[in-house]
Amino acid sequence: MVRPARRPGRLATVAAALAVAVSGLSSVPAAAADPPQWQRLTPPLTTPWTNQVSPTNALPEYPRPQLTRDNWQNLNGVWEFSAAKPGDSPPINRGLDERILVPYPVESALSGIMRHETSMWYRRTFQVPKNWHVGGRDQRLILHFQAVDYDTTVWVNGHQVVHHTGGYDAFSADVTNALTTGKDQEVVVGVTDPNDAGGQPLGKQRKPGDGIFYTPTSGIWQTVWMEPVTPAYISRVDTTPDVASGSVTVNAVVGGPVKQRVQAIAYDHGRVVGVASGPANTPLTLKVNKPHLWTPDDPFLYDLRVSLSSGDSVGSYFGLRSISVGKTADGKQRMMLNGKFVMQLGPLDQGFWPDGIYTAPTDAALKFDLEQEKALGFNMVRKHIKVEPDRWYYYADKLGLMVWQDMPAMKDDIEPTPASQANFESELHRMIDQHRSFPSIVTWVPFNEGWGDYAVGRIADQVKAWDPTRLVDAESGVNCCRSEPDSGRGDIYDDHTYTGPGTPVPDATRAAVDGEYGGLGLKVDGHQFDPAGSFAYEMEPDSATLTRRYAELQQRLLLAGRQCGVSAGVYTQTTDVEKEVNGFLTYDRQVKKMDFAAVRAANLSVINGVDGSPQQGPVIPPGTPGIDGIAAYPFDENSGTTAADTVGHHDATLIGGASWTAGHSGSALAVNGSGQYADTGAALVKTDLSYSVAAWVKFNAVGDGFQTVVSQDGDDHSAFFLQYSGADHKLAFSFVGTRALAPITPEAGRWYHLVGVRDAATGQLALYVDGQLAASRSVCLGEASTGHTVIGRGKYGGNPVDFLNGAVDQVHVYDRALSAAEVAKLYAS
Template sequence: MFRPARRPGRWATAFAALAVVVAGLSNAPAASAAGPPRWHRLTPPLTTPWTGQVSPDNALPDYPRPQLARDQWQNLNGVWEFSAAKPGDSPPVGRDLAERVLVPYPVESALSGIMRHETSMWYKRTFQVPKNWQVGGRGQRLLLHFQAVDYDTTVWVNGHQVAHHTGGYDAFSADVTNALTTAKDQQIVVGVQDPNDTGGQPLGKQRKPGDGIFYTPASGIWQTVWLEPVSPAHIDRVDTTPDLASGSVLVNAAVGGPARQRVDAVAYDHGKVVGQVSGEANKPLRLKLTKPHLWTPDDPFLYDLQVRLSSGDSVRSYFGMRSVSVGKTADGKQRMLLNGKFVMQLGPLDQGFWPDGIYTAPTDSALKFDLEQEKALGFNMVRKHIKVEPDRWYYYADKLGLLVWQDMPAMKDDVEPSPAAQANFESEMHRMIDQHRSFPSIVTWVPFNEGWGDYAVGRIADQVKAWDPTRLVDAESGVNCCRSEPDSGKGDLYDDHTYTGPGTPVPDASRAAVDGEYGGLGLKVDGHQFDPAGSFAYEMEPDSATLIRRYGELQQKLLLAGRRCGVSAGVYTQTTDVEKEVNGFFTYDRQVKKMDFAAVRAATQAVIKGVDGSAQQGPVIPPGTPGIDGIAAYPFDENTGTTAADSVGNHNATLVGGASWTAGHQGSALAVNGSGQYADTGASLLKTDVGYSVSAWVKFTQLGDGFQTVVSQDGGDHSGFYLQYSGQDHKLAFSFVGTRALAPMTPEAGKWYHLVGVRDAATGKLSLYVNGQEAASKNACLGEASTGHTVIGRGQYGGKPVDFLNGAVDQVHLYDRALTPAEVKTLYAS
C-alpha cells in the first residue's frame, strides 16, 4: 500500500504480509527424488552492498507507481517457474516448468537465479484474489500490470490470452477479470521473446556479449509485476502540466470505463488544501494555486494531489511547479532557463547498470542510492543514459531535486533502421514520453545519441516537441561525434561530446549549447573490477589524488566555457564504473569511492555557482606582433646538419630521430618518415589560450587512416593545437582535441599544400586555410592552454608523442595573433 504523496518516503505496511505471501510460488511441481526445484541466488561478477538482502520474500516489494497510487494492490514479484522456449511451443498451461526464477530480475542476472541469456522464455505462477476485493460480476475489475518486460511479451491467464505487448521500457496492463475462474488459484503464463542485438528494436547499451561501452543484456521481466482492483470506470493516468504564468496546474485525468465521469482534483501543501477544480474527465482542468511554491533543485517542493471520480475511484498523486525554456541572458547568449532564470546544469552520466541485477537495482534502497550520491557530490542534474528507469527512480529525483535529461534507448548503432524499425522506435518513444510527462524532474528529452540508429533527426526533434512542448528537446546528443547525422539545427540544444574535454560549443540564434558528455577519467581499484584485464577509461589516472586534481581541472575549464562560451550544462562521465569502464565516482559494485567527495562537491558547486549568465569579462587579447614574418620562421634551407635556423627569432629547431633534408617547395625542406622523426624548437613559442596563427607548406609521402601532424605545441596531456591531416576523416584539418575545422577536399600524396591555421580569440573560431583560401572554420571559444615545446612533424596525446608526419615540411611561420584573410593570401603568394 502506498501512503499519500504528502508524506513522501513512508510506505505502508498494511499489505506487506500479503505481498510476501503472493511473492512465493503456489503451484510448485510435484516433488521428485531430488526434491522440488528451488530458486538459488547465484554469484555475480561483483557483489553490491544490497546483493545479500535479496530473497524471495522481499524482491522489490515497494509500490511501483508513485504518481497513481491506490490502497489495494498485490505484488507478484517473487519466485516463478521458468524455462527456455522453442519456436512453435504452445504456452505451458497446466504443465510444470523445470527452473525457478526470481522476478523481476532479468534472466542474465545472478539475482534471477538463471544467469544466462535466453532469446525466448516462459514464466509461470499462480495468484489468489483476496475475497475483500469483490472482483467480477458488477463489482471491481482486476488489472494485471507489468512495469517493464524486454521485449515482446504475451500473457495468458488461466489459458486465455489477455495481453500482447512489444517494447522493453514502458509499462502495460491487462484487464484479466473475464479470464478468472472460480478456483482458488489463478494461473499466469508469460511468454517473452528478446532478439537483443539481432533485432531492430530499441535496446540501449545491451549487447551479447557485452564489450567496451556496451554491456550484458537484460532480457525478460525486469520491473515489478502486480495486481490491482479498480472500479469499472477508473483513472488510468493523471497528467499534470504546470503553468507558472497563471499560477496554476492543468490536471487531466485519463479515465477508462463505460460511462462519462466527473473529476474532482484537490491540491495539498502538507495536508492543507491550496486549490481544487472539478470538471469532465479526459479534459485538462485548470487548478489555480494560492501563492505557487516553485520546484527547484535547491528547493524540490512537491504538492500532493487527490483525484476522485464520480464512480468512486480515487487516486493519490503529486506534482511540482516549474518551467523549462531557452532564452537570452544578460550576456546576450541563449541559455537553458529554469522558472525563467538561468541555472547552470551540471550532472553525471547515469547508466543504471548493476553487477548483480544488470538492469534492475537489487533493492529500492539501491535504486535511490545512486541519486542520493549524485546529490551529495553537488550535482543538480543527471542524464539518464540510453535507458528508462522504474517510476520510483523518477520519484526520488523529484524528491531529491535533480534535473533529469531522459534519453530514448537507442536502436543498434551500426545498422540503418528499416521503415518498420523507425515506426516502432517512434511508437515506443511516444509511450515513454506519455508515461513520464508528469515527473517534474524531467526537463529534457534526448531522442538520439551519437548517431546510434539515428534517422530524420530534425523531423524527430520536431515530433518530440509536438508531443511535449513543455520540455526541451536535445535533437542529437553528441551531434559533433561519431556516426551522427549532420547538425539539423533543430531542437533546443546544440550538444557537444568531447573526451576528456569538456568541449567549448557556443549557442546559436535559437539553441543553447551544452557539453552532453565529457570527462571519463579512470582509476582501477583492485578487487572491484568487473574485468581487470579489459578495464579502460578515456584517461586513466595512477591514483585518487591525481584523479581529483584532473577532475578539478576539467571543472575549471567547464567554468570558463560557461562564462565565456555560453555553455549552459555539462554531463560528466560518469556516476559509477560500468562493467569494463572504470571511469566512475564509485566502483561498479558501489563499494569504493574513488575520490574525496567533499573535494568533488566543491569543484562541482564552483561551476554551478560561478556561471550566472551575466556579462562576463572575456580574455584580454593582445595586439600581437605586426608584419607577415611572425615571431618565428623556419625556411629549412640548410639542407644539411641537425639544426634548422629560426630566421625571425632566436629559437633554432633541432632535428630529432634521424629527421633529414629533401627538396622543398622552395629550396630545401625538412624530411620525416612517420616514425619518430620531427623538429623541436626547444621552446613554447605560442600563447595558445589567446589568438595565434601557424602556417606551413607540406607534402605527404603517404596518406591513409592515421593522423599526421604538421605543426603542434605540446601540453601536459595533449597538444594545444594540431595543424594536421585527419586520417579519421581523410581531410586536412586545424584541430583541438575533439574539435576539427576540416577542409572539404581529400589531399593527394606527393603534392604540396600551403596550410594556415588561425585561432581567433575574439570570435572564438578555429579557421583552416588551404592554398590561400579559407577551407573550414569551427567554433571553439576557449583556447587550449599549452606550455610545452612547439614541434614540427608530430603531435602529442595522452602525454606521448603521436601522429608523426610522413612527408616534407617547408616555410613554417608562427604568429602571436590571428592573421586576416588578406594576410593569409599574401603569405601564400609570397
C-alpha cells in the same frame, strides 16, 4: 488500464502463436515430494544489497508513486518457471519445474536462473482478499505489469487477458471476468525476447555483452501487482505545470463508465492551496496560491488528491517548473529553468547492476545511485537509453535532479525496417505518455549516436508535438559515430567528445551541450566485472590522478560554458558497468574511485561559475602589431645547429641531425621525417588566446602519414598542428579532433605557403594556402599549453610524432589573429 490484445508483429512469441483454446487443459499433476526451491545464485560481483534479497522482500514497495491507492497486493516473489519451445501450449493448471524470483530478469543471479531464454513461461497462483468485493457491480480487479521484456501474453485461469509488446512500458488488464469462485486464481505469463536478434528497442542489451554493450535482460523485470478499483476508475493522472500563471493542468484519464466528475485538490504539507473540478478526461486548470517552484536546490513538491464522483480516489503529486531555451545576456541560446539559466551538470547513468542487471536489488539500491549523484554536486542526470521504474523518477523528483530521458535505442548496426520504425515510434510515444508528469524530466532524447536512427528531424518534431513542455535533444552525439547529418531540429545541439569535453556553440535557435565526455578510468582489484577486459577512454594509475584529471576536465567545461555558451555537460559515468571501468564508483557500488569532496567542489565550480553574462567571455589582448610577429626564423644560416630568431629572443636548436637545404628564399631547415626538428626552447604563444603561425614548406613525399610543420607541445599532445594530414591527404590547421582542411592534395617537391590562424574572439580556426583562405572550422576553445613551440614535428599520446619529411623556410609566429589582408601581404613578401 485495459489493453486489448494486439496482432503479433514479426517478433512472434510462443505465447502469441499459441493463443488457442485451453479450457480443456485442466489436469493437475501430483505434488512433488520435494518441490523445487528458489536459490540465489552467485553474481559476477556482489553489491551491498545482494544478500538482502529474499522471497519475502523482492521489491515490496508500492511501484507507482504518482497514482496511489491504499488497497493493493504485490505479486513479486517466487514464481514457477520454465523455458518454452515453439509449439508449446501455455501451462494452464500445470506446474513448472524451476523457480524464479520475480521481478529479477531471467539472466540475473537474483532471479535464481541466470541464463538467457528466448521464450519462457511464468506461473503462480494468487488469492483475492475477501474485503476487496471484486465482481458484480462493486469492484474490478486490475492486474499490473510495470515492465516485461519483450513480447508478453498473460492468461488468468486459462483466459487470455492481455498481449503486450514493449520492454520498457507498463501495461495492465482487467481480469475480473477471468476470476473463478475458487480460492486460488492462476496466472500464466508467456514471454518471448529475441534480444539483439530482433529489431525492437533494446538499449545496450547484447548477447553476449561486450565492450560498451552489456548482458541482456529478458522476462519480467519490474514489479507485478494487483489492485481493486470501482467500475469507473482513474487509470492515469497527467499534470502539466504552467509557471507563468502559477497553475497546473490536471487531466484524470478515466476507465470504465466515463460520465464522471473529477475533483483535484493540491496540498502544501497538508494545507489546501488549490482546488479544481470538472468532467473526467478533460484538462482542468488548478491555480496554486503563492506558487512554490521546483528547482534542484529546492525540489518542492505539492501533494495532489484526485477523486471521482464514483468514489474512486487516488493520491499523486506535482512540481511547478518550466524548461525552455532562451538568450542569456551574452546573446547565446541556453537552457533555462523557470526562465533563468542554470548550468546543467550530471553523469551518464545507465542503471545496470551486477546482481540484478536491469533491476536494482532493492529500493534502497535504486535510490543509492541518485543519492550519490546528488552528493557529488550534480543537478542533472542523463538516463542513458534505458527506462527506469517509476520509483527512480520519484526519487529524482524528491532529491532535485533534472533528468534527460533517453529512448532505448534499436540495434546500432542494422537499418530499421518500416515495421521496426513504426514499433519504435509507438514505444517512444508510450514512454513519453507514462512519464510526462515527473517534474524531474526536462529533456527527451529520442536517438543516440546514430544507433538505429532514421528521420531524425521528423521524430524530433513529433516528440515536441507530443510534449511541447519539455526540450528535445534530437540526436545526442550528432557529431559522432553513425549519426545522420545534423537535422537542425529540436532544442539542443549535442556534442560527444572523449575525453573532451567538446566545445560546441549554440546556433540561432538551439542550445549547445556536451552530451557525453570524460570516461576516465581506474581499475580496482577485486571489484572488476572482467579484469582482463577492463577498459576506459583514458586509464589512470591511481585515485589521486583520477581525481586531478577529473578536475581538469571540469575546468575546461567551465571555460566552455563561459566562452562557448555550453549549457550542460554529461560526464561518463556514475558507476563502472561490466567491462567499462570509468565510473565514480565500482560496478558493485563498494568503492568510491575518486575523492568525492574534490569532485563535488569541481562540479559546483562549474554550476556556479557559468551565468551567461558577457564579462565571462574571453578577454583577447590586441597582440603585437606588424607583419614580423613575435618570433621569426628565416633559416638563412645554412650551417651549424642554431637558427636565429630575428625578431625575438628564442633561437631554435636543430635536433636529431636536422640540417640545411636550399630554401624558398636563401637556405631552409631540412628534416628527414625521422626524429629531426627544430626546438625554439619556449612556449611562444598562449594557445588559449589568439595566435597565428606561418611557414613555407616543401614535402619530399606525401602519403598516408601525418607531417607537422609547426606545433606547440601540451602535456599529452600539441595544442595545434600546422600540418599535412595523411588521413585526409590534405593540408590542415588542426586541434586534436578538429581539422580545417584545404580542398586540394599537395604535391611533393613544391613549395607551399601555409598560415594557421586561431581567432579566440570568434572561435575560428582558419587555414590559408598561398595567401588565400582554404578552410575554416568553428572551435570555441583552444587548449592552454606551456610546452615548447617546435618546427618539424608534433606531439600526441605524450610522445613526439608526425615528423616532417621535407624543408621549412620563413617561419613566423604571432600573438594575435592575422587578418586575410595581412596573410596576403605576408605571402607576397
